[in-house]
Structure formats: C-alpha cells, structure tokens
Amino acid sequence: xxxxxxxxxxxxxxxxxxxYGIPRDQWIDLSTGINPNxxxxxxxxxxxxxxLPDTGLYAWLNESASAYFGVARAGSVVAAPGTQAIIQWLPxxxxxxxxxxxxxxxREHQHA
Numbered sequence: 001x002x003x004x005x006x007x008x009x010x011x012x013x014x015x016x017x018x019x020y021g022i023p024r025d026q027w028i029d030l031s032t033g034i035n036p037n038x039x040x041x042x043x044x045x046x047x048x049x050x051x052l053p054d055t056g057l058y059a060w061l062n063e064s065a066s067a068y069f070g071v072a073r074a075g076s077v078v079a080a081p082g083t084q085a086i087i088q089w090l091p092x093x094x095x096x097x098x099x100x101x102x103x104x105x106x107r108e109h110q111h112a
Contacts, residue, residue, distance in 0.1 A: 087112045
C-alpha cells in the first residue's frame with residue numbers, strides 16, 4: 001500500500017455516497033474551505049486580510065485564546081494556519097512515544 005492509498009486529505013464525497021448508498025446531495029462535506037454551511041465568521045476589517053500579524057497582534061491573539069479556553073499560560077496556546085501545520089510539527093516537538101490514533105479521523109495524524 002502506498003502513502004497515497006491511505007493518506008486521504010478530505011472530501012471524497014462521491015466515494016462515500018457510493019459506498020453507503022446515500023445520494024451526494026444529502027451529504028455535507030466538512031472539509032475546510034468547501035463546507036456549504038461554514039462556521040459563522042464576523043465581519044473583519046479589510047486590512048486584516050492584507051497584512052501579516054505583528055508581534056503585538058500575535059500576543060493579543062494568544063492572550064485572548066488563552067482566556068477563552070481557560071489556559072493558564074498564554075505560551076501554551078499556538079496560533080497556526082490550520083491543523084495540518086501543527087500535525088506536521090508534533091513529531092519534532094515531543095519525544096518519540098507510542099500514541100493511539102482513533103479512527104475515523106483525518107489521516108495525517110497516523111502519517112505524522
């Protein structure tokens with residue numbers, strides 16, 4: 001089995017519809033960026049989309065997220081462009097150990 005055989009990134013709604021006999025139009029694809037019913041996002045100032053965050057903005061984000069999630073140390077929260085980036089870094093940040101990957105899940109976890 002090659003990596004591409006088991007490393008599925010998401011989607012594949014047609015295959016799921018065929019496998020389970022449920023018409024495609026009755027599925028909701030929750031893959032990031034293509035969900036027809038996305039999470040509600042408030043309006044953001046236009047300049048947020050046209051600049052990289054600076055140190056002050058990043059610190060504000062960490063403090064806000066820490067308070068929201070009840071994390072005592074702001075340094076324990078990591079901002080990332082998505083889980084893919086975090087998943088790829090985990091093997092480099094923690095010592096090699098045994099882990100359990102509960103399925104079904106995003107298959108990048110097992111690969112990492």
